[in-house]
Amino acid sequence: MNKERSVRKTVIQSLPGFWGYMALSTALFLLIQLIALVPSILMQQVIDRFIPNKQIDKIVLYIILFCVLPLLATIMTTAYRYGLAIICRKLGLKLAIRGFENLIRQPVAYFDGENSSELAAHCRKESMQYITFWMMDIPQLIATGLTGIVVFAYLFRLHWSVAILLLLYFPVAYFPSNRFANHVKSLMKNIVGNNAAMNQIINDTFRGIKSVKSMVLENVQIEKLKAVNEKSVAIWSKVALFDNLSGIWINDFSDALFSGVSFGLAAFLTVIGKMTIGNIVIVLNYCSRFLTIAKKFMITNYNFKEQLGEYDKMFDILTMETPFSSSRGFCFEKEIKFSDVTFAYNQERGDILKGLDLSIKPKEWLGIVGASGSGKTTIFDLLLRFYEPQKGKITADGVEIQKISTDSLRSKIAKVSQDTFLFPGTIRENLLLANPKADDVELKAMMEKVCLTKFMARLPKGLDTDIGENGLLLSGGERQKLGLAMGLLRGCKIILLDEVTANIDRDSEEEIKNVLLQLKKEQDLTLISISHRVDFLKDADRIVVLENGRIKEETTYQKYKTR
Numbered sequence: 001m002n003k004e005r006s007v008r009k010t011v012i013q014s015l016p017g018f019w020g021y022m023a024l025s026t027a028l029f030l031l032i033q034l035i036a037l038v039p040s041i042l043m044q045q046v047i048d049r050f051i052p053n054k055q056i057d058k059i060v061l062y063i064i065l066f067c068v069l070p071l072l073a074t075i076m077t078t079a080y081r082y083g084l085a086i087i088c089r090k091l092g093l094k095l096a097i098r099g100f101e102n103l104i105r106q107p108v109a110y111f112d113g114e115n116s117s118e119l120a121a122h123c124r125k126e127s128m129q130y131i132t133f134w135m136m137d138i139p140q141l142i143a144t145g146l147t148g149i150v151v152f153a154y155l156f157r158l159h160w161s162v163a164i165l166l167l168l169y170f171p172v173a174y175f176p177s178n179r180f181a182n183h184v185k186s187l188m189k190n191i192v193g194n195n196a197a198m199n200q201i202i203n204d205t206f207r208g209i210k211s212v213k214s215m216v217l218e219n220v221q222i223e224k225l226k227a228v229n230e231k232s233v234a235i236w237s238k239v240a241l242f243d244n245l246s247g248i249w250i251n252d253f254s255d256a257l258f259s260g261v262s263f264g265l266a267a268f269l270t271v272i273g274k275m276t277i278g279n280i281v282i283v284l285n286y287c288s289r290f291l292t293i294a295k296k297f298m299i300t301n302y303n304f305k306e307q308l309g310e311y312d313k314m315f316d317i318l319t320m321e322t323p324f325s326s327s328r329g330f331c332f333e334k335e336i337k338f339s340d341v342t343f344a345y346n347q348e349r350g351d352i353l354k355g356l357d358l359s360i361k362p363k364e365w366l367g368i369v370g371a372s373g374s375g376k377t378t379i380f381d382l383l384l385r386f387y388e389p390q391k392g393k394i395t396a397d398g399v400e401i402q403k404i405s406t407d408s409l410r411s412k413i414a415k416v417s418q419d420t421f422l423f424p425g426t427i428r429e430n431l432l433l434a435n436p437k438a439d440d441v442e443l444k445a446m447m448e449k450v451c452l453t454k455f456m457a458r459l460p461k462g463l464d465t466d467i468g469e470n471g472l473l474l475s476g477g478e479r480q481k482l483g484l485a486m487g488l489l490r491g492c493k494i495i496l497l498d499e500v501t502a503n504i505d506r507d508s509e510e511e512i513k514n515v516l517l518q519l520k521k522e523q524d525l526t527l528i529s530i531s532h533r534v535d536f537l538k539d540a541d542r543i544v545v546l547e548n549g550r551i552k553e554e555t556t557y558q559k560y561k562t563r
Contacts (some may be wrong), residue, residue: 048278092128367537369548420483422471497529
């Protein structure tokens, strides 16, 4: 089963009413198409019967119907498209959410090599387009095909030769057009990649606008965008060529050829008495309609193959399996243990941890120090199961953490980092993400604990102050303190502190250290902290020194300070 079929199956299974909506769409469009066929028959009747017999009343009635029926079809078409647009939006959003769910449940390692802008586009825009294709394009194609059968049958009834002639249009138009479509399908995959690269450059530039300006990188980013754009233009020129060739072949050459030959054949049959003048009117009208129907099949086939190239990544997202998560709960009463753990983010760059052995006890404050790249933050990444070790194992009370529910594990471990990510919105909204049940008293008490009371007093809106995208309206130290407050609000028994005082002055560092020490005693917390400032680890129970991915020594603050 190819990816498109698998996605179609996923869509049908996950979207209630899919077949019902599709059937309704087909039926309504078929009715509109059949109504549109009636005026030509009315015209033929007026020409062949009522005019020769001078039946004025019938002529007036049929002319009124001739005018009213297209208006009715137009009203029905408008209502049909309006209702279908709402249905497509509803189902498209459900499919987009399904893709987002699949993505967000992937391990962190998946996102290391992925383009965030590209993933966002696949979750939203392309999901909507795909649903529109199945809810609108395909039903219209089916209805149009059924209408084509009616047209063909009527033309065959007038004279078999006209109907058979029109059938030849399919092989003449289809094979060249299909060949062009296959070329475009492969080109569109490259277009999607280039568009994602352009979006990423733009997003990264505006997210890091201060760095871009401070390093005078405006022209560098512009040139990057131009380079990717030039590639897109080169590919689009080929797509445009095939689009034009397909259009010329279907709309101009094949259409003109078969319209002319059909008219000539109908004229000849009229001369020899096999048809009437009114029949010629129907032949001209219905041949044009039949060719329009045939062209719709060709164009839909062409567009679908072109879109398949665009949807390729979306198909991967919608059909990817989400990692299995155990239902076993996390328990830490005795020991968390790293046993002979070896890990590399990228094998080409070598191992970060090399046979690491580390034991963590409940209620202790463990300090981790070492040079950059020695593996300090990697220990946190592995403990939270952002990544899996290539060798060795990590256990909690003897149970491998791979056998423990990730939700249970992460709900009991809070990580506070120097590069705290904050969501757009207010201070209150970010704090409530950590603990939705916290009231204003708890929130303000926590802000006081992390030394943000004076800061809060300067804010006219207090907790309801907007902090901007990723907290850009806050200073680095304020972001870090707010991140610490969020970590502590979660009420976890294990707190991972990754350089939490890196952007904070010495006085604030001392205050926060005392707060942590007090909370550790009051709530029996286990603190594991990485810090370049060894004085922050003054009250740590023990300190391990990392070097080249291994523990070089285990010591205390006093011994480490006097080395």
